Amino acid sequence: MEPIFAVTVAVFFATSIYLLLSKHIIRILLGVAIFGNAVNLTIFTAGRLMREVPPIIPVDLDMPAGATANPLPQALILTAIVISFSFFAFLLVLAFRSYQELGTDDTDGMRVAEPEGEELPPLGY
Amino acid sequence: MAADSQWLTFLVLFLPFFAAAAAPLLTRSFGHKAAWILAVFPAFIFLHFIGFAAPVANGETISGGYSWIESLDVDFSWYLDGLSLTFALLISGIGTLIVLYSGGYLKGHAQQGRFFSFILMFMGAMQGLVVADSFLTLFVFWELTSIASFLLIGFDHSREAARRAALQALIVTGAGGLSLLAGLLVIAQATGVNSLSALLAEGEGLREAPLYFAALLLVLGGAFTKSAQFPFHFWLPNAMEAPTPVSAYLHSATMVKAGVYLLMRLNPVMGETFAWETILPLFGGTTLIVGTLLGLRQTDLKLMLAYTTVASLGLLVMLTGFGSHLAVEAAVLYLVAHSLFKGALFMVAGCIDHETGTRDLTRLGGIGRAMPITFAAALLAAFSMGGLPPFFGFLAKEEIYAGLATGSFWGVLLTLVAIIGNGLMFAIGFAVGLKPFIGAASDTPKHPHEGPILLWLGPVILATTGLLAALFSSLSHHFVSSPMASAVVGEPVEISISIVPHVGLPLLLSLVTIALGIFVYLTLERGRASMATVLAAIGWGPDRGFDQFVRGVIRISAVVTGIVQNGRLDIYMTVTFIILAAALFVPMIGFGELPSVPAIAALSFHEWAILVIAFIGLGAVVYARDRLTAIVSLGIQGFAVALLFMLFGAADLSFTQFMVETLSVVILALVMTRLRLSPADHRPTGQKLLDFSIASVCGAGLGLLLMRVVEVPFDPTLSTFFAENSRVIAHGRNIVNVIIVDFRGLDTLGEIAVVMIAGLAILALVRVRAGKPGNATKTKTVETGGEA
Amino acid sequence: MSTLIFRTTAPYLASLMVLFSLFVLLRGHNEPGGGFIGGLIAASALAIYGIACGVPSVRRAIYFHPMAISGSGLFLAALSGLVSLFVEQPFLTGQWITLNVLGVPLDLSTVLFFDIGVYLVVVGSITSIALGLEEREHA
Known part of the structure; x- marks a missing residue:
């Protein structure tokens, strides 16, 4: 099972990196969204897979009766999903605002922070 | 020496710093007459050191100290023999007179308190330098004198000449200080001791060490810059930009002799x-x-x-x-x-x-x-x-x-x-x-x-x-x-x-x-005239060289910055991912850590179906020509992931993923409809091929890495701990939730803080627009209406 | 998107979802659920309500500013961690107490309040994001 998931993860990563390499903000944003899923799946797979047994202790027992899915990666991913969503939303608004200000979604045209042909810093003391 | 005088010497070493802290306050209360009070501190130090004169004249040495960083074998220690004592007496004695002199010289100056503070700070640093025993103490005080000198030369910081002189002195002596540090480290490496007293007791060891010459050159680099030896002499005349008490004290009587002190100190062993x-x-x-x-x-x-x-x-x-x-x-x-x-x-x-x-x-x-x-x-x-x-x-x-x-x-x-x-x-x-x-x-x-x-x-x-x-x-x-x-x-x-x-x-x-x-x-007049002619003929000096050096550094850094930070996001990304690919494959191949060919385990039909749906979603995102397709395809791959979580025992994850994907699609739709942009790819084919190759190599590398990770046996210690203790200790049956809110509560606290900060940042971005003239009133009414 | 049917049903749908989110939050310790999921459900509810009936009505309905809700959540979570300091245990160690309300035993814990804090942060922040974007839609 895990090797097939590893291949799946590879496809997720390749797709998101291909989108991240593009010059258009909107494609980069799509890439970021997929990148989050790829990372989550990697953590999930690295914690090993187990079908259909959620890590929940039955009412009358003190610990799970048999093997369950690994709870630790799930806890990590759960918070990661929410945080990556917040981050994605932030990037989205940022992209939107910069589009409004600069009128372009081409990253080559976004040169406010690092303008072309910048002057030398002052040479005096 | 008796143990009870050890703390007194320790106090004396820090007394100038206390006086420096008190100086601005005293000056505010007493004006220039504060000099009489402040001079008591160096006078007391002078008397304290006079007490050591008789035993030192009989050939005794006085040492003491406290452990500073025990694990690194670093001490704060001092060592007083004839050499250190003479310097200490000069520093405190002349220091007393200088403090009095400054009181008269800068009478009525608005920043006289600050001046007193700096000069006493320097006194403390210089005094620590000459009595320091451990190498690190010596180096720390050495650099402190450079910093104090910087502050004093640049005291009149509204003039450019003073700023230039201060910076010049700091750069020259600071660079020398680094050279000294390297030299001291080399000495410590060659002899195995890290204090001056131990080095002096060592005798012949250092001279015969193979690293002697390197150590000598590095130490001389420190001594020659500090003591203004040719060709590093140019900073000292420029330092005359400082008020005269500073020139009298730092740049003639004491600080510039620190290099000579160091040479004299090392003379017996080097x-x-x-x-x-x-x-x-x-x-x-x-x-x-x-x-x-x-x-x-x-x-x-x-x-x-x-x-x-x-x-x-x-x-x-x-x-x-x-x-x-x-x-x-x-x-x-x-x-x-x-x-x-x-x-x-x-x-x-x-x-x-x-x-x-x-x-x-x-x-x-x-x-x-x-x-x-x-x-x-x-x-x-x-x-x-x-x-x-x-x-x-x-x-x-x-x-x-x-x-x-x-x-x-x-x-x-x-x-x-x-x-x-x-x-x-x-x-x-x-x-x-x-x-x-x-x-x-x-x-x-x-x-x-x-x-x-x-x-x-x-x-x-x-x-x-x-x-x-x-x-x-x-x-x-x-x-x-x-x-x-x-x-x-x-x-x-x-x-x-x-x-x-x-x-x-x-x-x-x-x-x-x-x-x-x-x-x-x-014949002074004639001599001066002929010297002027000679110097005009030479034309260039290290002082002008310093200006050329500083401008050169600024120009070079501008060029380097222009190359490294060229402002093109796609190049940054390309470089990042090429390095990622190299970092993945080079160690994996170099150390023979490639995974073996795995056995294809049987997946059930619906599992295959979900994987295929996910891949279709991914492909559709890449090839989408219009906004709606892109958004829907992004949703498809997200929901496929949620289904995978569901099938593999992660119910909580699955719900969360469903909710998040729904919200993502909603806000993406909200923004994209406003952006009026097509997600279609405009890159030329060559660029596409290059990007595709980089992406494929990176993806393959990460996939192989994961395959290799799952090949090694799994260590279930942590997971078992959580499973066994979730109900017993934390009274919860949903292990995932117990981990989040209890076992790893501090992490979660940090994470919700991040979520909140993201929310605040987005709010700020929205408000930036609201703050624009013309828009302000309208948005304001909406805001207050909402909050009322 | 503001069709008549959607606008009529959205308030009911949203209130049902908020109710459900509270249920998911409270059962989270023993069954699938918890603060994160509950918070996301409630935030979606408010986002739907916002799309259907406009942002001002959502702001009126939740009374407080969403970031204020978020902030109070973070405060509550941090506060629940401080309780353990009074019994000389490390920050965020869970404390449990069983109350007897009208003959029904009720387990209360600092962990529950921590989870409620998480819920409030997620609801507040994400609602704020969604409303901010929707506002632009109508602006």
Whole structure:
């Protein structure tokens, strides 16, 4: 099972990196969204897979009766999903605002922070 | 020494810093009279160190300290022998006078409190430097003196010249400090000890170590920059931008001697080698000649004195490196004499400047009648500088010639250098100490009159000390010169020279020097003019080189920044991912960690189906030509992931993923409809191919890495712990939730903080737009309406 | 998107979802659920309500500014961690107490309040994001 998931993860990563390499903000944003899923799946797979047994202790027992899915990666991913969503939303608004200000979604045209042909810093003391 | 005085010495080492903290407050309350209170601190320190004079004169050493960083074997420790003690006495003694002098000199200055604070801070640093035992303590205080010097030179920071001089001094001495640190580390590596006292006890070890030469060069890099040896001398004259008390204290009497102190301190363990006895006299002698010649060129009293300071430091380095006991004794005597007369002369120059409004030699004359006390102090100091009896400078000069005139070629050459240097210094000394006071009265910006007691007390005491120390030479030798020379040589020596002249070669050479000095003094104008012509012919100097260096650094950094940060996001990304691919594959292939070919496990039909749906979603995102397709396809791959979580026992994850994907699609739709942009790809095909290859390699690398990870046996320790203790300790049956809110609660607290910060940041972005003129009122009503 | 049917049903749908989110939050310790999921459900509910009936009506309905809700959540979570300091245990150690309300035993814990804090942060922040974007839609 895990090797097939590893291949799946590879496809997720390749797709998101291909989108991240593009010059258009909107494609980069799509890439970021997929990148989050790829990372989550990697953590999930690295914690090993187990079908259909959620890590929940039955009412009358003190610990799970048999093997369950690994709870630790799930806890990590759960918070990661929410945080990556917040981050994605932030990037989205940022992209939107910069589009409004600069009128372009081409990253080559976004040169406010690092303008072309910048002057030398002052040479005096 | 008794343990009860250990804490007192520790206190004394930090006392100047306390005084520095108190200085602005005291100055605010008492004005310039605060000097009288602040001078009590260095005076107390002086008395404390005087108490050590008797035991040190008997050959004892005083050491103490506390463990600083135990795990690294670093101590805060001090070590007092004749050398450190003499320096400590000079620093605290002259420091007391300087504090008083500053009270008069900067009277009424708005930042006088700050000035007191800086100068006391420097005193603490310098004092720590000379008594430091462990290498690290030494280095820390060494750098602290550089920083204090930076602050003091740049005290008048509204002038560009002062800023430039401060920065120059900091860069030159700071770079030297780093060189010193490296040198100390090399010494520690070569000998295995990390304190000066242990190094001195080591004896021959360092000289025979293979790293000796490297250590020597690095240490000299520190000493030569700090003590302004040619070609690093240029920062010292520029440092005259500082107020005169600073020039008198830091840049003649104490700080610039730190390099000489270091050389003297290391003389017993690093000296008497060929390299030592070649490099030191060579650089010292050059500095002596260059310093005096450049000094001759000046008409500004402070600059003339500054160049003779450079020359004197060269003389000291030359004598320290000459290698005979007599030469070392001469260096010791000259060092003490120089601190006394040069400190006095600087303060006199300050007095003249303060009372007449100018310190240009050509505009000064005949002010001796108006300023008799200053004139007397100046004359006493000039006599000592000229090496005339019965002053301490005379003893020093006799010893210099006795030490150098050994008959060897090297000795004759250096004697000649010393005669020229001393003759020129004689001339400059009298040009400062005599010339302004005699002759026809000149027209000065201010009407000259005697300054207040705060101004003349310092030079008078210093100049008189130079006289008394020579008159009672047996006493000063017993308590100061002999213990210091013993520490520099490394074995007990006794200095016996007195003011009674002995007929012999040294006296003859002294007479030659004085004759040369008088000749130069009388032809000063012509000498200055010819020097100016020579310097104009050369045109370039290290001072201009410094400017070129600084501009060059700025230009180069601008070019490098332009290349590295070219402002193109796609290039940043490409480089990042190429390096990621290399980081993944190079170790995996290099260490043979590639995963073996896995067995394809059976997946059920619906599992395959979900995977296929996910891939279709991914493909559709890449090839989407319009907004709706892209959004929907993004949703498809997200929901596929949620289904995968569901199938593999992660119910919580699955719900969360469903909710998040739904919300993502909603907000993406909200933004994309406003953006009116097509997600279609506009890259040329070549670029697409390159990006595709990079992406594929990265993806394959991450996939192979994961395959390799799942091949190694799983360590279930943590997961088992959580499963076993979730209900027992934390009373919860949903293990995932228990981990989030209980076992790893602190992580979650941080994570929800991040979520909240993201929310705040987005709100801020929205508000930025609302803050625009025209939009403001409208959005404001919406906001208040919402909150009401 | 503001069709009549959607606008009519959205308030009911949203209130049902908020109710459900509270249920998911409270059962989270023992069954699938918890603060994160509950918070996301409630935030979606408010986002739907916002799309259907406009942002001002959502702001009126939740009364407080969403970031204020978020902030109070973070405060509550941090506060629940401080309780353990009074019994000289490390920050965020869970404390449990059983109350007897009208003969029914009720387990209360600092962990529950921590989870409620998480819920409030997620609801507040994400609602704020969604409303901010929707506002632009109508602006």
